[in-house]
Amino acid sequence: MNILLTNDDGIFSEGIRALYESLSQIGSVTIVAPDSERSAVGHAITLSDPLRVKEVNRGGKFFGYATTGTPADCVKLAIRALLKKKPDLVVSGINLGPNVGYSVLYSGTVSGATEGAILGIPSFAISLATFTNPDYSFAAEFAKKLSRQMFDHKKLPKGTLLNVNIPAVEKKRIKGVRIVQQSGRAVEERFDKREDPRKRIYYWLTGEIIKSDAKEDADIETIRKNYISITPIHCNMTDYDFIDTLKTWGI
Amino acid sequence: MNILLTNDDGIFSEGIRALYESLSQIGSVTIVAPDSERSAVGHAITLSDPLRVKEVNRGGKFFGYATTGTPADCVKLAIRALLKKKPDLVVSGINLGPNVGYSVLYSGTVSGATEGAILGIPSFAISLATFTNPDYSFAAEFAKKLSRQMFDHKKLPKGTLLNVNIPAVEKKRIKGVRIVQQSGRAVEERFDKREDPRKRIYYWLTGEIIKSDAKEDADIETIRKNYISITPIHCNMTDYDFIDTLKTWGI
Numbered sequence: 001m002n003i004l005l006t007n008d009d010g011i012f013s014e015g016i017r018a019l020y021e022s023l024s025q026i027g028s029v030t031i032v033a034p035d036s037e038r039s040a041v042g043h044a045i046t047l048s049d050p051l052r053v054k055e056v057n058r059g060g061k062f063f064g065y066a067t068t069g070t071p072a073d074c075v076k077l078a079i080r081a082l083l084k085k086k087p088d089l090v091v092s093g094i095n096l097g098p099n100v101g102y103s104v105l106y107s108g109t110v111s112g113a114t115e116g117a118i119l120g121i122p123s124f125a126i127s128l129a130t131f132t133n134p135d136y137s138f139a140a141e142f143a144k145k146l147s148r149q150m151f152d153h154k155k156l157p158k159g160t161l162l163n164v165n166i167p168a169v170e171k172k173r174i175k176g177v178r179i180v181q182q183s184g185r186a187v188e189e190r191f192d193k194r195e196d197p198r199k200r201i202y203y204w205l206t207g208e209i210i211k212s213d214a215k216e217d218a219d220i221e222t223i224r225k226n227y228i229s230i231t232p233i234h235c236n237m238t239d240y241d242f243i244d245t246l247k248t249w250g251i
Numbered sequence: 252m253n254i255l256l257t258n259d260d261g262i263f264s265e266g267i268r269a270l271y272e273s274l275s276q277i278g279s280v281t282i283v284a285p286d287s288e289r290s291a292v293g294h295a296i297t298l299s300d301p302l303r304v305k306e307v308n309r310g311g312k313f314f315g316y317a318t319t320g321t322p323a324d325c326v327k328l329a330i331r332a333l334l335k336k337k338p339d340l341v342v343s344g345i346n347l348g349p350n351v352g353y354s355v356l357y358s359g360t361v362s363g364a365t366e367g368a369i370l371g372i373p374s375f376a377i378s379l380a381t382f383t384n385p386d387y388s389f390a391a392e393f394a395k396k397l398s399r400q401m402f403d404h405k406k407l408p409k410g411t412l413l414n415v416n417i418p419a420v421e422k423k424r425i426k427g428v429r430i431v432q433q434s435g436r437a438v439e440e441r442f443d444k445r446e447d448p449r450k451r452i453y454y455w456l457t458g459e460i461i462k463s464d465a466k467e468d469a470d471i472e473t474i475r476k477n478y479i480s481i482t483p484i485h486c487n488m489t490d491y492d493f494i495d496t497l498k499t500w501g502i
Contacts, residue, residue: 037299039298039299040295040296040298041292041293041295042292042293042294042295042296042323042362043293043294043356043357044291044292044293044295044357045291045293045357045456046275046291046456047290047291047456048288048290050445050453050454050455051442051452051453051455051456052275052451052453052454053452053453054439072293072357075455076440076456077442077454080441080442081442081444081454082442098339100371102486104488105292105365105369105486105488106295106296106323111356113295114449118353118356120437124391128342137388142409145502146502149502153500156493157490157492159434159435160490160493162497166392167309177502179494179497179498179502181487181489181494182487182488182489182490184409184486185408186371187369188439189331190332190333191302191328191331191332193332196494199269200303201303201304202301202302202303203301203302203303203304203328203332204297204301204302205297205298205302205324205327220487230497230502231489232489232490232493232494233488233489233490233499234488234489234493235353235356235435235488235492236432236433236435237433237484237485237486237488238432238433238482238483238484238485239300239354239356239408239411239483239484240432241408241472242408242411242483242485243430243432243483246413246430246481247430249400249404251396251397251400251428251430251486
């Protein structure tokens with residue numbers, strides 16, 4: 001099995017290293033990842049600038065390709081230019097921090113896997129639900145198991161990928177796996193308005209609080225309850241249910 | 252009617268100016284847009300850096316706010332910090348170039364309207380299907396008509412926005428409006444591999460050709476046939492149809 005890895009925390013992050021070590025046990029792994037952090041880049045691609053690629057060694061051994069692009073650029077570039085053979089699987093992560101609810105839209109990690117799905121390759125994104133003191137070992141182990149299953153099944157619908165979120169608790173406290181929808185819950189956020197040393201105003205996004213709704217059967221509550229959350233997401237954003245109503249508007 | 256405008260071509264682009272002039276005839280318009288081009292930024296938001304805001308005048312009159320952020324940042328910042336009152340409508344565009352098929356995922360223009368929808372405001376993105384010699388007049392006129400209709404109806408489903416694409420032909424050649432799905436058609440693209448003056452290799456994305464499929468009833472063919480294409484798109488990317496199958500995998 002040939003596996004392509006990418007992420008948005010950059011090639012030197014611990015999350016991608018944990019994934020590399022785990023997935024190398026079951027396949028031939030190539031990393032093509034950003035040369036530094038590209039968090040919250042959404043599904044950005046680079047059109048106005050060229051992309052540079054550098055080979056990166058770790059422990060005296062070839063580790064992967066670092067690029068000046070976004071996660072989506074990395075996957076495009078890997079498949080269209082760098083790899084000799086189309087990979088069997090694209091895995092993006094392990095992200096530091098969850099990618100649930102509307103943050104799926106902002107996530108560079110998810111967009112790496114989305115690009116894989118657009119290019120017709122079974123793909124998943126995997127994120128660990130903490131921003132501090134991450135222990136990637138269980139997530140890396142789970143990614144290995146899921147990679148094998150995806151390779152065996154090989155049947156995701158066209159343009160669909162899996163978005164996986166792992167609770168950041170000890171392995172024995174994880175209650176199982178749930179296949180759930182993306183939450184549509186509102187996010188509370190605000191901007192800090194500050195003054196720089198030259199007395200100029202600037203704004204900084206902060207205070208992102210996702211309102212709780214324990215009854216909702218979706219990704220956010222799933223990981224809060226210590227289940228692994230898996231959401232199949234697709235690249236066709238059409239709201240089919242609304243098409244007929246919109247036709248009655250007489251635009 | 253209070254209208255917030257943004258785009259991804261930047262506050263100095265002709266597309267947003269055409270929109271401003273047209274929509275000012277039916278409401279009070281505020282522009283909050285990037286200070287320069289941010290094309291193909293997808294749904295990027297800025298977390299690691301502060302955002303700066305500058306007031307911009309055109310013809311000696313206040314025209315709008317230019318920010319150092321992406322279109323999604325602009326909408327967040329407008330609603331959370333700059334505007335005194337939540338707008339009735341968010342309009343993003345007029346984009347230079349179509350936003351159809353999978354490029355909906357890459358589009359900064361669409362993401363401006365997506366952010367509006369996330370924040371609970373009726374929103375649409377509008378793009379003109381040409382990259383050269385744009386004439387925005389008909390698109391601006393259509394945006395005015397659609398803005399009125401959205402204000403009257405006010406009933407988009409939670410998290411749903413409209414993605415509008417205008418064929419770049421004379422007004423009299425436009426055949427009408429069609430409500431259609433986002434195309435799932437494959438894109439052919441490749442990277443130019445080049446050498447810089449210092450003999451270092453770089454890659455540049457090019458050759459994007461969307462394969463033709465005249466039978467498909469979706470955005471791409473709709474504008475090719477000189478109809479205005481409107482696709483309702485939503486921020487919930489869950490592939491509900493696949494959930495039950497995925498549950499049988501026994502992950």
